[in-house]
Amino acid sequence: MDTIFAQATARGKSGVAVVRVSGPDAVAGVGTLCALPEARRAALRKIYDGNGGILDEGLVLVFPEGSSFTGEPVVELQLHGSIAIVQAVLRALDRIPAFRPADAGEFTRRALGNQRLDLVQVEGLADLIEAETEAQRLQAQAVLAGALSEKVGEWRNNLIEASALLEVTLDFADEEVPVDVKPEVAARIRAVKTSLESEIAGFAAAERVRDGFEVAIMGPPNAGKSTLLNAIAKRPVALTSEIAGTTRDVLEVRIDLDGLPVTLLDTAGIRETQDVLESAGIELARSRARQADLRVWLDLDGASPPDDVDIVLRAQDDKGSLGGISGKTGHGVSALLDQIGSVLAERVPQSRLAIRERHRSAMTRAARLLQIASDGLEHGLVPELVAEQLRDASSCLAEIVGGIDVEDLLGEIFGRFCIGK
Ligand SMILES: Nc1nc2c(ncn2[C@@H]2O[C@H](COP(=O)(O)OP(=O)(O)OP(=O)(O)O)[C@@H](O)[C@H]2O)c(=O)[nH]1
Numbered sequence: 001m002d003t004i005f006a007q008a009t010a011r012g013k014s015g016v017a018v019v020r021v022s023g024p025d026a027v028a029g030v031g032t033l034c035a036l037p038e039a040r041r042a043a044l045r046k047i048y049d050g051n052g053g054i055l056d057e058g059l060v061l062v063f064p065e066g067s068s069f070t071g072e073p074v075v076e077l078q079l080h081g082s083i084a085i086v087q088a089v090l091r092a093l094d095r096i097p098a099f100r101p102a103d104a105g106e107f108t109r110r111a112l113g114n115q116r117l118d119l120v121q122v123e124g125l126a127d128l129i130e131a132e133t134e135a136q137r138l139q140a141q142a143v144l145a146g147a148l149s150e151k152v153g154e155w156r157n158n159l160i161e162a163s164a165l166l167e168v169t170l171d172f173a174d175e176e177v178p179v180d181v182k183p184e185v186a187a188r189i190r191a192v193k194t195s196l197e198s199e200i201a202g203f204a205a206a207e208r209v210r211d212g213f214e215v216a217i218m219g220p221p222n223a224g225k226s227t228l229l230n231a232i233a234k235r236p237v238a239l240t241s242e243i244a245g246t247t248r249d250v251l252e253v254r255i256d257l258d259g260l261p262v263t264l265l266d267t268a269g270i271r272e273t274q275d276v277l278e279s280a281g282i283e284l285a286r287s288r289a290r291q292a293d294l295r296v297w298l299d300l301d302g303a304s305p306p307d308d309v310d311i312v313l314r315a316q317d318d319k320g321s322l323g324g325i326s327g328k329t330g331h332g333v334s335a336l337l338d339q340i341g342s343v344l345a346e347r348v349p350q351s352r353l354a355i356r357e358r359h360r361s362a363m364t365r366a367a368r369l370l371q372i373a374s375d376g377l378e379h380g381l382v383p384e385l386v387a388e389q390l391r392d393a394s395s396c397l398a399e400i401v402g403g404i405d406v407e408d409l410l411g412e413i414f415g416r417f418c419i420g421k
């Protein structure tokens, strides 16, 4: 196994930059560049280039095998965050035999290989690094801490026990079975199925917390949609003018709304028009708004809004009459944001452990098998077949944490990691 190294902190100038080295030769190799402190004790050390020149002075930490992020021996160098120092240290590491630069996500991949994390925790970690808002942080942290892994363990235990109960029936097939196990088996299947269904139901919202909600600003031309977007963004994102039909493309602004990631969409004003480009813009506006999580309509002329809009506000309400909004003066803008925030917050369920499509898919397959099993149980299907459905359902759930058949998933998951993680 190679010993790998990479900068673990972001590229560029910073107060401190961390370079991480992991692998069987980490201690011996880095030991040729600096005097190593005892394990898990930080010490200030001069770091040499291997030819007698000093590269930097920084904190050095050694984590022994089994007590590091990757599970391998790890050495971390906390250097001055200068691009030149980091580059020089990386070059010195590259000259050490058996050392090579790490691929994207390779440290985490080794942590997975050494069972320091399971597959869902790897996904939680990826989300945590990406997290920009409070809701994203909380969701990712729950998954990284093992909440989903525990839940999967609970479901599988229940199913394994249920199929064991059925197998007891098989063993006693010729004799009189001491107790009827069916009610107990049925209750366990029901409990797991209900719990799976609630996770599946929460998936759409959990996915939104991860990827962000979309809120479309719609309305007739000149209502002040782009002016409102600029007011919320606090910068000139969209062109505005008194010419009706200014906006053609859909413009996006990402904001943090009470911890929820929200992308606001400014769209083309909706009206009948002969202009080919404008009508293409209107078509785009309609289709993006349809897919959005929430639609806000700015009303200018009292014309009735499309049926599916969620919030209707009187536009250009500079005088501040009840319920109106003005991007120009800012009147009503924070009330609108509060309203959007509370509508979206209601859609975020308490339990949201299924954060990826592959989790939802495995849970859906398992729930379907449990439905077949419970129908079978009720209609007198032979216990062997019911037990088989339960085992299959349990294998579907095992895929989530990476028990089986996940090799092809790994490339996809790790491809999205950054180098140094
Ligand atoms: N008095 C007043 N004028 C506004 C307000 N909002 C926008 N306007 C003006 O109305 C005109 C149209 O504003 P835009 O923001 O471009 O309107 P829009 O809805 O994006 O228009 P389209 O992109 O053409 O659909 C501009 O001249 C703005 O300065 C407002 O709240 N009060």
Ligand SMILES: [Mg+2]
Residues within 6 Å of the ligand: 225, 226, 227, 238, 239, 240, 246, 247, 266, 267, 268, 269
């Ligand atoms: Mg506009």
